[in-house]
Amino acid sequence: MSVNLQINNFWIERNERQLCRDLSFSVSDGELVRIAGDNGAGKSSLIKAILGWIPIEEGLIRLNGEDITHNRDLLLFDQIYLGHTPGIKSILSVNENLRMYCPNASEVALNEALQQVNLELFDDTPAAQLSAGQKRRVALARLWLTKKRIWFLDEPFTALDAHGVAALEAKIQSQLESGGAVVITTHQPLYHLSPKTVELTP
């Protein structure tokens, strides 16, 4: 499992404001990239631009050497993206939410993932009754259930308690060790991980 994502000379503008210009970096297997910058610097926008739903003014993006600037499908099939709003349907139960995103996961794997994120007692609870942190942990449980090579985690630590942060850090570590790559934005200090930092400055 090897992966190499190259971002070349990205130029992103939003609402007439330049977020980055000539930004280049690469992510390969076993690498953790942290996108840093002040609030509103465009960290989330950079991830959305990489995933292809914010247009870029200029730039090139390659996955394993292949130019995917105009068609990101190759990248999309091989990644998990978790944004600020994690896409958890409030009317469905925890189990049904995870089944929607990971239809091929076995019942055993599902229970194990819920245990990892400390939600094993909430299997049948409607997501509407969960707290913000619990909802985020439902979304994070997907990381245990699918094998994707690149993770894009936008502020994954928000609303998580200490136990959740430790579990997520450990999971990121194991993803890196198994040859995956992780792109993360966060303001919190990382205790056990040493990321490569990409600074967003206007």
Next chain:
Amino acid sequence: MNYRSFLKSEWLTLVRRKQDTINALLFFVMVILLFPLGVDPSKAFLEPASGGIVWCAVALSILMAVESMYKEDFNDGSLEQWLTSGLSLPYLVFLKVFVQWLVVIVPLLLVLPLLANMLFFPIEQLMVMISTLLLGTPALFFIGAIGSALTVSLRRGAVLMLLLILPLYIPVIIFATGAIRAAQSGMSYSGQLAILAAISLTALVLSPLMAALSIKASMN
């Protein structure tokens, strides 16, 4: 996520949210009830007008149903997950509209015989009315899906959406009521039904593509 699990979760969501379906149904019944009560309860008025009354009520309750169809997906971040799932966005839109259509239209068709009878609509021509509904309502849903996608990121997009899509509803309503009137006066109505089917098929092909484009643009 794959297409099957997506379809299943959409179905579950709609089935759990019974009040939306019931609202659309109640609205449909109320609008139809207003005509005999508010205008004229006589057979001379209701019988020729029944096709138009039923179709106006159907169009209005469909508008209610499609108006906010992606609102929650937008708010809870599901739309972002659709975009990054690697699945075809037009196909996801198609599946969503199809499930919505099924959940809204089947109850309407079930109460239709009763209401048609109340409007003095000849029972032997009920099949014509049901055919116009089956052939015409998919167009209303698919057109509505575009408007709903265009206004998904707006806070008060409902009125704008009505202005956008109501003009596009007019041809469907004209041909549907035309078919019913032709049937009532003993003329051939297959032409109107064919046009209704054509409009629905065109909407079925174009709308998911356009709704997908609109969703992408709204997510910017």
